[in-house]
Amino acid sequence: MIRFDNTPPEVMQAMCTPMHQILPPSPSTAHHSRLGGLYLGSLTAAQDPPLLRSQGVSHIVSVLDAPWAPTSHLEREGFSVYKIEVGDEASVDLRPYLEAVCANIEGVRRTGRSVLVHCQQGVSRSAAIVIAYLIAHQAMSYDTALTLVRRKRACVRPNLGFVRALQEWEGMVRSGGMGAQRPPIDRRFTN
Secondary structure, three states: OOOOOOOOHHHHHHHHOOEEEEEOOEOOOOOOOOEOOEEEEOHHHHOOHHHHHHOOEEEEEEEOOOOOOOOHHHHHOOOEEEEEOOOOOOOOOOHHHHHHHHHHHHHHHHOOOEEEEEOOOOOOHHHHHHHHHHHHHOOOOHHHHHHHHHHHOOOOOOOHHHHHHHHHHHHHHHOOOOOOOOOOOOOOOOO
16 A cells, blocks of 8 residues: 655656656667557556557556456457456565566567556556566666656556566576566457
């Protein structure tokens, strides 16, 4: 649970903003095709199709343990959804999900389409997934990725269990050990 009694104003402002751009879309060059953008946000952003379309988002990674938050309406509106149903507890091990979700995000971005990664508040679960992606596909260290994400969305605070998992993930990626951790279900975007 997030406590607000000592929360700095910039963090409060970030939490009131539903979505932040982490990586902008990049134009095509002679040697590279266009890459889509990467956004981090809250459930509020994921439930706002006009906002998503205005930013070119076509794919949504939903990191929630919330059966009350259906996504079928987003799919009917033409969005592809990738679900990771986990809670925001330090005891949750994200590592089994990281390789598949990062590969899916990269695959979408390489087609020139943009992705929103969200959880309830856009603070811990979704931030951890974005940081994992930056480690695996942007060759960043955990510290560099966390700094970048916090610079874009000041309220980011992955829980301690996620921090440990991300630090282990960084070691696995650097040692070429990706593939050793298989997700329980090889999920893909809908549509």
